[in-house]
Amino acid sequence: MSEGTRPGPGWQLIHDRGMRLALGLAIVVAIPMAVLFYFQFRSLNDIEKTSAVVLRQLSSDTADSLTETVEAYLKRPYLNVLLRVPQARIEPLDLAWIDPIMNEGLQESPFVTSFFVWTERGPHANQWLAYDRTSGSVPGTGPEQRFRNDTVFGAKLLPRLHQLVTQRRAIVAFTEEINGRNYYVQAQLRFESFARERMTSVVAIAVDAERLRHEFIPALLRDRMANVQQPVGFPSLEAAVLAEDGSRIFASNPARADDMPVDERSFAVIFFDKELLAFAAPYEQQREIWGLRTGYGPHAIAEIVSASTRPQMALMFVLAVAMALGVFLVAGAAAREVRVAELKSNFVASVSHDLKTPLALIQLFAETLELGRVRTPERAQEYYRIINGESKKLTRLIENILDFSRMEAGLRPYRMEPADVGELVAKVLARMETQFSQGNFTVHTEIAPGLPRVMADEGATEQAIENLLANAIKYSGDARQIEVRARQAGGHLEVSVTDHGIGISRREQARIFRKFYRVQRELGGGPQGTGLGLAIVDHTMRGHGGYVRVASEPHQGSTFTLYFPIPGENAFEPTFAAPAIDDAGRGSDEAARQAS
Numbered sequence: 001m002s003e004g005t006r007p008g009p010g011w012q013l014i015h016d017r018g019m020r021l022a023l024g025l026a027i028v029v030a031i032p033m034a035v036l037f038y039f040q041f042r043s044l045n046d047i048e049k050t051s052a053v054v055l056r057q058l059s060s061d062t063a064d065s066l067t068e069t070v071e072a073y074l075k076r077p078y079l080n081v082l083l084r085v086p087q088a089r090i091e092p093l094d095l096a097w098i099d100p101i102m103n104e105g106l107q108e109s110p111f112v113t114s115f116f117v118w119t120e121r122g123p124h125a126n127q128w129l130a131y132d133r134t135s136g137s138v139p140g141t142g143p144e145q146r147f148r149n150d151t152v153f154g155a156k157l158l159p160r161l162h163q164l165v166t167q168r169r170a171i172v173a174f175t176e177e178i179n180g181r182n183y184y185v186q187a188q189l190r191f192e193s194f195a196r197e198r199m200t201s202v203v204a205i206a207v208d209a210e211r212l213r214h215e216f217i218p219a220l221l222r223d224r225m226a227n228v229q230q231p232v233g234f235p236s237l238e239a240a241v242l243a244e245d246g247s248r249i250f251a252s253n254p255a256r257a258d259d260m261p262v263d264e265r266s267f268a269v270i271f272f273d274k275e276l277l278a279f280a281a282p283y284e285q286q287r288e289i290w291g292l293r294t295g296y297g298p299h300a301i302a303e304i305v306s307a308s309t310r311p312q313m314a315l316m317f318v319l320a321v322a323m324a325l326g327v328f329l330v331a332g333a334a335a336r337e338v339r340v341a342e343l344k345s346n347f348v349a350s351v352s353h354d355l356k357t358p359l360a361l362i363q364l365f366a367e368t369l370e371l372g373r374v375r376t377p378e379r380a381q382e383y384y385r386i387i388n389g390e391s392k393k394l395t396r397l398i399e400n401i402l403d404f405s406r407m408e409a410g411l412r413p414y415r416m417e418p419a420d421v422g423e424l425v426a427k428v429l430a431r432m433e434t435q436f437s438q439g440n441f442t443v444h445t446e447i448a449p450g451l452p453r454v455m456a457d458e459g460a461t462e463q464a465i466e467n468l469l470a471n472a473i474k475y476s477g478d479a480r481q482i483e484v485r486a487r488q489a490g491g492h493l494e495v496s497v498t499d500h501g502i503g504i505s506r507r508e509q510a511r512i513f514r515k516f517y518r519v520q521r522e523l524g525g526g527p528q529g530t531g532l533g534l535a536i537v538d539h540t541m542r543g544h545g546g547y548v549r550v551a552s553e554p555h556q557g558s559t560f561t562l563y564f565p566i567p568g569e570n571a572f573e574p575t576f577a578a579p580a581i582d583d584a585g586r587g588s589d590e591a592a593r594q595a596s
Contacts (some may be wrong), residue, residue, distance in 0.1 A: 067594035081105035092122020127152025261293035476501035
């Protein structure tokens with residue numbers, strides 16, 4: 001090829017087998033990963049939308065529930081006492097009949113300070129009778145004693161009620177200061193006729209405004225908030241109640257002052273159904289309105305759901321970068337391996353050529369000398385020199401090859417670190433799950449808890465365990481069960497792999513740890529393989545200061561056991577005597593050579 005037609009660097013890269021492999025591997029991995037990340041990002045976006053809907057719904061439902069709870073709490077005495085006491089039981093007063101109703105009302109509505117009854121008829125006419133928590137505290141008292149004439153409240157409330165008669169309303173409600181404290185007062189007025197011109201009886205309640213604000217409503221809402229199902233993985237839902245003047249009556253998180261409400265509700269501080277406001281006097285002008293807020297602290301819902309998915313987004317980004325880097329490194333390693341394979345192929349060809357050339361020259365000149373075709377001693381001396389030089393060249397070449405072989409088969413530099421062998425066994429089993437599934441194998445694993453760590457090279461240990469499992473698959477025959485156990489025995493940690501296959505004869509047990517040796521079947525020869533697996537296992541265990549043993553009988557399966565010395569223990573030998581060649585275990589290399 002001329003200088004002008006020589007391919008450029010781009011052309012060379014296209015025709016580089018290693019580069020093509022790297023590019024193909026990158027594309028094969030990148031495309032599915034890009035699709036996976038795309039759908040994962042869409043999934044996170046959908047999760048954000050769903051989470052926002054759930055959080056809003058929870059806030060709205062909780063706000064509605066709390067508002068309804070407070071309203072139902074406040075109207076209990078109206079429903080359970082004021083409406084239950086008919087006019088016929090007051091005019092005249094039937095105290096024995098009214099007593100249990102008011103006692104039950106105090107139990108159900110602890111925020112009520114007192115119940116009151118008044119009538120202008122009967123033996124208790126014009127007495128302002130009070131029923132409160134001190135009523136009935138003296139044993140043996142009857143209804144007559146449990147109702148007391150409260151002149152203080154009567155002097156304040158009865159004139160006010162007579163003034164409100166002009167409103168001609170059955171329900172009247174107002175606030176009144178008595179003995180220096182503010183009270184919410186609500187009364188059910190009874191009239192002589194439907195014209196409502198003259199009041200003949202009253203059933204009323206008084207509620208301490210400060211205690212209702214600072215004790216009863218906060219306690220009620222605390223109990224209710226304790227039963228709210230809080231969202232998992234998000235800030236807790238919080239609630240607060242504010243008075244008309246902006247003062248805080250209740251807060252589920254009192255330490256927080258910068259909350260951002262999601263839902264707001266309002267309710268009137270009344271002690272009857274809010275639908276009756278139009279029939280009450282004078283609440284339509286003077287009723288007190290409180291506000292209820294629910295939210296998730298100082299953050300909006302959009303910010304909360306975004307923050308919840310931000311770690312997954314960051315993790316996916318890191319994972320994408322790590323995978324891209326991994327693909328780059330793996331592709332580079334694969335390209336290097338292809339180049340190394342090509343170099344090895346070229347090396348073999350070059351070595352073959354280098355071996356043939358000196359051998360051919362030596363053979364040529366040796367035959368020339370042997371046939372006596374050399375006419376002068378000088379020419380013979382030259383041929384001897386050539387033969388000697390080519391022999392030295394051949395010797396150097398062979399020595400280089402042997403040195404390379406020693407490097408390939410020399411002692412491996414193990415990186416010893418504390419390792420959990422149980423975890424390594426689990427990793428190998430997980431990695432080989434596909435092979436077990438394809439072969440329909442059932443693997444029974446017993447890893448004792450609390451195994452001590454041993455000094456080991458994790459990669460080499462995994463390789464040794466994997467070789468044993470691969471042999472178990474290969475030599476299991478029709479059996480499809482494999483047992484893997486890891487336990488501590490004496491000064492060693494044992495990892496055993498058991499199959500129920502063809503087994504190994506005692507004579508062959510002394511040879512199976514040699515390189516290239518394979519167990520032979522009785523029919524059809526042995527399975528395919530290089531015969532290096534057990535040799536690698538043996539070399540690995542020796543490098544770890546341990547050893548490997550085999551127990552097997554023909555047609556009954558085999559058990560290979562790895563013994564790792566436990567640091568701090570002096571027991572580097574098995575707890576049983578090392579078996580001889582004719583036992584089930586593996587003997588020494590010298591015994592193996594003798595047995596062969």
